[in-house]
Amino acid sequence: MNAHIRNEGDWVGASVNRKEDRRLTTGQGQYFADKKIPGTLHLVFVRSQQAHARIVSINTDAARALKGVVAVVTGADIRTQIKGLPQPVVVPSFAANYPDFWPLAVDKVKFHGEPVAAVIARDRYVAEDAAALVEIVYDPLPVVTDMEAALAEGAPIVHDGWASNEMFAMNYTGGGTPESEAAHARKVDEALAAAAVVIRRRFRVHRCGVTPLEPRGAMATWDDDGLTAWITTQRPHIDRLALSDVLEIPSDKVRVIAPRDQGGAFGVKAPFYREPILVCHMARVLGRPVRWLETREEHLMSVSQERDQIHNIEIGADASGRIVALRDNAIADNGDGCEGVYWGFVMPFFGAAVLTNAYDIPLCDIRIRVACTNKAVLSPARSFGAFAARFALDRAIDLLARELKIDPADVRRRNLIAELPYTTATGVHHDSGDYAKVFDHLTTLVDLKGFRAEQARSRAEGRHIGIGFSVGAELSGVSSAVLVSMENQPGFGAATVRVDPRGKVQVFEGDAPQGQGHETSMAQVVAQEFGIHPADVSLTTGDTGTTPFGSGTIGARGGSYTVSAVANACRALKSKMATVLLHDLKVEGVPSDVSFRDGRVFLTADPTQGKNFAALAERIVMAPLGLPAGMQAGLDQTEFFEADVPMLTFGAHAAIVEVDPETGIFKILRYVASDDFGTVINPIVVAGQVHGGVVQGLSNTMFEEFVYDENGQQLTATLENYKIANAADMINIESHHEAGSACPHTPLGSRGLGEGIPGPVPAALTNAVCDALAPFGIEVNRLPLRPNTIWRLLQDKAASKG
Amino acid sequence: MMNIEGTHCIAASREVVWAALNDPAALCAFIPGCESIEAHGPNDMAAVVVVKVGPVRARFTGRVKLACVDPPNSYTIVGEGQGGIAGHAKGEAKVRLVSNAAGTVLTYVVTSQVGGKLAQLGLRLIEGTARKLAGEFFARFAARLEPKASAAPREPNGESPVSAR
Numbered sequence: 001m002n003a004h005i006r007n008e009g010d011w012v013g014a015s016v017n018r019k020e021d022r023r024l025t026t027g028q029g030q031y032f033a034d035k036k037i038p039g040t041l042h043l044v045f046v047r048s049q050q051a052h053a054r055i056v057s058i059n060t061d062a063a064r065a066l067k068g069v070v071a072v073v074t075g076a077d078i079r080t081q082i083k084g085l086p087q088p089v090v091v092p093s094f095a096a097n098y099p100d101f102w103p104l105a106v107d108k109v110k111f112h113g114e115p116v117a118a119v120i121a122r123d124r125y126v127a128e129d130a131a132a133l134v135e136i137v138y139d140p141l142p143v144v145t146d147m148e149a150a151l152a153e154g155a156p157i158v159h160d161g162w163a164s165n166e167m168f169a170m171n172y173t174g175g176g177t178p179e180s181e182a183a184h185a186r187k188v189d190e191a192l193a194a195a196a197v198v199i200r201r202r203f204r205v206h207r208c209g210v211t212p213l214e215p216r217g218a219m220a221t222w223d224d225d226g227l228t229a230w231i232t233t234q235r236p237h238i239d240r241l242a243l244s245d246v247l248e249i250p251s252d253k254v255r256v257i258a259p260r261d262q263g264g265a266f267g268v269k270a271p272f273y274r275e276p277i278l279v280c281h282m283a284r285v286l287g288r289p290v291r292w293l294e295t296r297e298e299h300l301m302s303v304s305q306e307r308d309q310i311h312n313i314e315i316g317a318d319a320s321g322r323i324v325a326l327r328d329n330a331i332a333d334n335g336d337g338c339e340g341v342y343w344g345f346v347m348p349f350f351g352a353a354v355l356t357n358a359y360d361i362p363l364c365d366i367r368i369r370v371a372c373t374n375k376a377v378l379s380p381a382r383s384f385g386a387f388a389a390r391f392a393l394d395r396a397i398d399l400l401a402r403e404l405k406i407d408p409a410d411v412r413r414r415n416l417i418a419e420l421p422y423t424t425a426t427g428v429h430h431d432s433g434d435y436a437k438v439f440d441h442l443t444t445l446v447d448l449k450g451f452r453a454e455q456a457r458s459r460a461e462g463r464h465i466g467i468g469f470s471v472g473a474e475l476s477g478v479s480s481a482v483l484v485s486m487e488n489q490p491g492f493g494a495a496t497v498r499v500d501p502r503g504k505v506q507v508f509e510g511d512a513p514q515g516q517g518h519e520t521s522m523a524q525v526v527a528q529e530f531g532i533h534p535a536d537v538s539l540t541t542g543d544t545g546t547t548p549f550g551s552g553t554i555g556a557r558g559g560s561y562t563v564s565a566v567a568n569a570c571r572a573l574k575s576k577m578a579t580v581l582l583h584d585l586k587v588e589g590v591p592s593d594v595s596f597r598d599g600r601v602f603l604t605a606d607p608t609q610g611k612n613f614a615a616l617a618e619r620i621v622m623a624p625l626g627l628p629a630g631m632q633a634g635l636d637q638t639e640f641f642e643a644d645v646p647m648l649t650f651g652a653h654a655a656i657v658e659v660d661p662e663t664g665i666f667k668i669l670r671y672v673a674s675d676d677f678g679t680v681i682n683p684i685v686v687a688g689q690v691h692g693g694v695v696q697g698l699s700n701t702m703f704e705e706f707v708y709d710e711n712g713q714q715l716t717a718t719l720e721n722y723k724i725a726n727a728a729d730m731i732n733i734e735s736h737h738e739a740g741s742a743c744p745h746t747p748l749g750s751r752g753l754g755e756g757i758p759g760p761v762p763a764a765l766t767n768a769v770c771d772a773l774a775p776f777g778i779e780v781n782r783l784p785l786r787p788n789t790i791w792r793l794l795q796d797k798a799a800s801k802g
Numbered sequence: 803m804m805n806i807e808g809t810h811c812i813a814a815s816r817e818v819v820w821a822a823l824n825d826p827a828a829l830c831a832f833i834p835g836c837e838s839i840e841a842h843g844p845n846d847m848a849a850v851v852v853v854k855v856g857p858v859r860a861r862f863t864g865r866v867k868l869a870c871v872d873p874p875n876s877y878t879i880v881g882e883g884q885g886g887i888a889g890h891a892k893g894e895a896k897v898r899l900v901s902n903a904a905g906t907v908l909t910y911v912v913t914s915q916v917g918g919k920l921a922q923l924g925l926r927l928i929e930g931t932a933r934k935l936a937g938e939f940f941a942r943f944a945a946r947l948e949p950k951a952s953a954a955p956r957e958p959n960g961e962s963p964v965s966a967r
Contacts (some may be wrong), residue, residue: 049919050890710917
């Protein structure tokens with residue numbers, strides 16, 4: 001299948017403007033904050049100002065006395081009214097220490113920003129004023145904000161009753177028993193000892209994440225139908241089950257609706273958070289609608305924080321640069337770990353699991369320890385858990401190449417997985433494609449040979465330019481095989497397709513996209529299948545009352561799983577419509593004898609014999625007389641798509657920079673990505689995913705950083721202190737997917753993309769900076785990458801030489 | 803954690819300076835934004851102080867204790883306050899008095915920690931404010947104790963603590 005040759009009327013592969021963009025760019029988006037119900041009460045959280053402290057007392061009298069205040073609740077009030085977490089529906093299948101928690105702190109606070117009390121009032125102003133009147137007396141406890149200190153003997157313990165702060169630990173490759181692990185470690189020791197070159201380094205990636213335009217929010221009503229909750233979420237169906245279990249409301253009495261527009265999510269809206277639980281509970285208690293809209297400050301204090309990992313890497317290679325063994329002792333800082341579904345540690349777990357990336361590394365010893373600290377819990381961010389791991393390994397490979405005096409691009413190319421399918425040492429399945437071809441396309445796009453010549457000329461002139469490479473084999477959807485163990489949820493994509501009697505098509509998707517362009521991509525696929533126009537297709541998402549069950553918009557599921565469910569549902573309906581047409585025409589044949597094109601359904605062999613698409617739909621739905629024997633009426637089809645194997649999407653990135661060694665200031669001259677997206681449904685949507693993902697990766701690498709002081713005070717809860725890249729900081733990002741190949745495991749040959757795009761960014765950029773400064777011999781092994789850190793390394797290097 | 807150090811020469815004897823440093827009413831008059839200081843026992847006081855840092859205006863209530871008291875040479879004044887939704891602060895100031903020909907040389911070393919919204923404002927704002935407040939304190943202190951100065955405390959430049967209330 002070649003995705004780049006289109007016939008008239010072919011919608012898959014067409015650069016159709018996004019259906020979403022008109023409303024989003026003209027102020028007509030319907031965000032969570034736009035949803036209002038008369039008589040709604042407003043909930044405001046009182047959040048801890050201490051990082052770790054016993055709650056001695058909470059005086060709510062003054063807050064309650066304020067006119068307009070309806071209720072003030074504390075952890076002590078609600079712990080007897082609702083179940084706490086963990087609850088099985090939002091707990092992974094991993095053995096770990098799962099902390100008990102309620103929506104409001106009970107007995108003690110564990111991070112700066114933890115909800116301690118909530119005020120519900122007639123309007124937001126009153127609620128905010130009353131929140132300021134809640135008097136909390138704390139007895140401060142010793143604070144631990146460093147992951148290695150948290151794991152050391154004698155550290156302050158974050159969770160009462162725990163023997164240590166270790167929440168989760170895993171040896172991925174050792175075989176599961178102390179003896180097998182020791183034997184395996186010896187084997188890796190021996191391989192490293194025999195290697196021609198070994199690199200041992202510590203790589204540190206700071207705490208940073210994703211920041212959607214609209215923060216979180218929840219609004220709930222309670223009536224005879226039960227609970228209806230509007231929640232900014234990527235997984236309405238999971239939230240529904242979790243709310244049912246926690247609040248002990250029968251699931252048929254719970255409906256969750258994710259707003260169609262949420263201003264992005266990028267992972268941060270995927271967990272089952274504590275705040276919506278309280279909103280829903282209070283709506284039931286008070287019998288009135290209750291609404292909470294998060295402030296930016298709350299958002300930056302309590303969620304959107306990811307990465308925060310240390311990777312202690314040992315990697316050995318032979319003289320040709322072929323990697324023979326890899327060891328990683330990884331550590332992650334999980335914050336307090338209190339969060340449904342992910343519990344903070346699932347991201348670093350996954351990052352270490354996919355550490356080997358797209359490289360064929362025969363022998364691995366990979367372990368991780370995840371520590372609880374007095375910080376906010378890690379919440380998922382695009383390049384889920386992998387951002388830090390990608391940085392560590394692709395930096396280490398550059399260091400190997402330098403040691404061997406081989407071009408880093410050649411060392412990378414030499415170690416890419418050559419034959420697919422392939423399963424890594426940690427069990428990650430690489431399904432299909434040609435990684436080397438995609439990588440070679442990248443080195444052609446940047447004219448690597450020409451660049452090296454230019455680099456030599458520039459150096460002679462005193463200019464320091466450099467190029468850096470990295471790769472990413474990222475999720476293309478998450479199969480049940482992976483997701484059941486990781487998050488206790490199914491991986492299938494779910495969609496209902498309904499053809500109405502006017503020939504219009506409604507699609508119902510169980511996930512909750514927040515900017516991925518599903519309204520456009522899904523419509524293109526439906527239009528392609530039925531031979532109609534995408535304008536005749538509408539999409540409904542995120543409402544558990546109307547859509548089939550799905551686990552949510554995560555892990556690049558749209559282009560892999562969801563769209564496949566849509567395509568299969570269309571094909572089932574086409575088969576039915578074709579069968580009726582043949583039956584009505586009294587023609588012997590099979591459905592594949594019938595074509596759908598230009599709004600008509602007709603015999604391929606004789607196009608004059610056929611019917612308008614709308615007329616045929618009307619005949620089947622509205623006049624179900626004389627249908628083929630045994631056929632049901634109606635044109636509704638629900639499909640659950642599960643690929644036969646877990647799938648990945650491969651991409652390779654290159655950054656070209658110029659660095660001023662006097663100041664450390666660097667400029668990105670080019671950023672080029674070569675990806676395998678399989679059959680591309682809409683190049684505009686694909687380019688948008690690449691641009692957005694690279695920008696987020698660059699912003700994380702260069703600007704964003706959550707800072708906690710030694711007392712656990714979070715100092716970066718405003719966008720003044722937490723700097724995010726803006727348009728002026730960025731350059732044109734070159735996105736290419738010509739070297740891709742159709743995925744053999746999806747009906748359209750499409751691959752999911754977008755989730756993993758930021759992953760290769762930090763290594764590409766850092767490798768480029770280090771390449772530019774190769775004559776100075778500096779190494780950047782920790783992020784963020786900023787001019788002052790580069791300048792400091794250059795100064796230190798000069799001092800050590802002097 | 804923030805550190806501020808300073809030295810002031812005061813044209814008054816060490817005993818006079820020491821007495822003022824131990825008089826809650828006098829301290830209240832000198833501390834910018836101080837609404838009240840009440841003695842709760844020897845070397846133990848309760849204070850209410852209004853502080854404005856950038857956009858945040860907070861009324862801190864807290865305890866002030868004196869430690870390492872070595873009259874009339876030095877003491878350490880330790881304070882801790884809650885500013886409600888604005889945050890919390892704690893700190894200590896080591897104050898040392900040395901006589902010289904002109905009167906008394908007062909040196910101080912302040913270390914302080916802030917938390918909550920105050921901390922999130924960024925230390926650059928807080929440090930500037932703390933320096934300004936320390937400067938105001940000693941300007942008033944010197945003005946009150948120096949016999950040649952007018953009886954009323956000088957208002958410092960900028961926003962006076964009275965109008966800040």
